[in-house]
Amino acid sequence: MPPARTLAAVTTPRRSPSLAGAARLARRVAAGEPPLGRARRVGRMLRELAYTHPDAHCELDFTTPYELAVATVLSAQTTDVRVNEVTPTLFARYPTPADYAGADRGELEELIRPTGFYRNKAASLIGLGTAVVEKHDGVLPHTLDELVALPGIGRKTANVILGNAFDIPGITVDTHFGRLVRRWGWTAEDDPVKVEHAVGALVPRRDWTIVSHEVIFHGRRVCHARKPACGACTLAADCPSYGAGPTDPAQAAALVNGPSRSWLLQLAGVPDDVADGGGPVDDPVVVDAGSEDPVGATADVP
Numbered sequence: 145m146p147p148a149r150t151l152a153a154v155t156t157p158r159r160s161p162s163l164a165g166a167a168r169l170a171r172r173v174a175a176g177e178p179p180l181g182r183a184r185r186v187g188r189m190l191r192e193l194a195y196t197h198p199d200a201h202c203e204l205d206f207t208t209p210y211e212l213a214v215a216t217v218l219s220a221q222t223t224d225v226r227v228n229e230v231t232p233t234l235f236a237r238y239p240t241p242a243d244y245a246g247a248d249r250g251e252l253e254e255l256i257r258p259t260g261f262y263r264n265k266a267a268s269l270i271g272l273g274t275a276v277v278e279k280h281d282g283v284l285p286h287t288l289d290e291l292v293a294l295p296g297i298g299r300k301t302a303n304v305i306l307g308n309a310f311d312i313p314g315i316t317v318d319t320h321f322g323r324l325v326r327r328w329g330w331t332a333e334d335d336p337v338k339v340e341h342a343v344g345a346l347v348p349r350r351d352w353t354i355v356s357h358e359v360i361f362h363g364r365r366v367c368h369a370r371k372p373a374c375g376a377c378t379l380a381a382d383c384p385s386y387g388a389g390p391t392d393p394a395q396a397a398a399l400v401n402g403p404s405r406s407w408l409l410q411l412a413g414v415p416d417d418v419a420d421g422g423g424p425v426d427d428p429v430v431v432d433a434g435s436e437d438p439v440g441a442t443a444d445v446p
């Protein structure tokens with residue numbers, strides 16, 4: 145549920161950017177924004193993201209760190225919703241790393257087949273279980289170096305596990321996270337590790353995990369890859385890419401997705417009669433038009 149609006153939030157309208165203002169900001173960012181200016185702008189965007197997406201969280205279901213590791217391996221190239229459909233049966237059938245280590249490959253493949261790439265993923269899960277049993281006495285380690293040394297666990301997956309199962313801050317850089325932070329002028333880096341370090345320098349360490357979720361939520365619901373909903377976006381005033389999508393409130397409102405759509409439109413100042421004009425709703429995981437890479441995917445590609 146969205147939080148109760150504070151007096152400041154109610155009385156302080158979001159600045160409506162102009163295309164000319166956004167173009168000036170884009171030029172400033174492209175030319176090398178002064179560090180202090182960037183820090184202040186990113187700080188405002190972080191506060192806005194937190195207020196906009198109070199429901200941001202890891203959407204993979206799990207009860208133990210090892211279950212999250214399994215779910216994250218399965219989430220490569222599919223949606224969290226699809227993973228959550230298979231994991232209850234999977235977790236009941238294979239409750240420990242030793243169970244995966246000794247799994248019948250064919251049976252395991254059938255159980256995880258709906259998530260795609262099931263042969264590779266089954267091999268990863270058997271290898272992961274074997275390595276955790278042989279090298280870590282059956283207990284999933286909780287350092288980045290130890291996690292990335294395990295089969296099927298890349299840096300992105302390791303950060304998901306650290307941040308969400310062990311409460312150790314981690315920035316999860318996937319395709320969508322990288323696209324968004326470059327679009328916002330937080331970094332110009334393409335390499336995921338460099339993106340992780342650049343964003344890590346801008347965001348307080350304690351917030352790395354939740355900010356990863358908030359960025360991804362904004363990408364799913366508002367700042368879509370092909371057609372971002374700029375005219376209904378709470379980040380617009382500080383975004384150098386304002387205008388990359390429709391700035392007309394009605395057109396933009398129709399692009400906003402998800403269970404908190406009405407809250408997002410209210411925050412963005414879209415009038416009710418405009419917001420009521422339509423738009424897809426209540427789709428927690430959305431595949432951007434034309435994209436084969438599900439927005440909900442959190443794992444490394446197998």
Ligand code: SF4
Binds near residue numbers: 368374377385388389
């Ligand atoms: S929707 Fe538009 S204004 Fe909002 S963050 Fe994305 S590109 Fe920027």
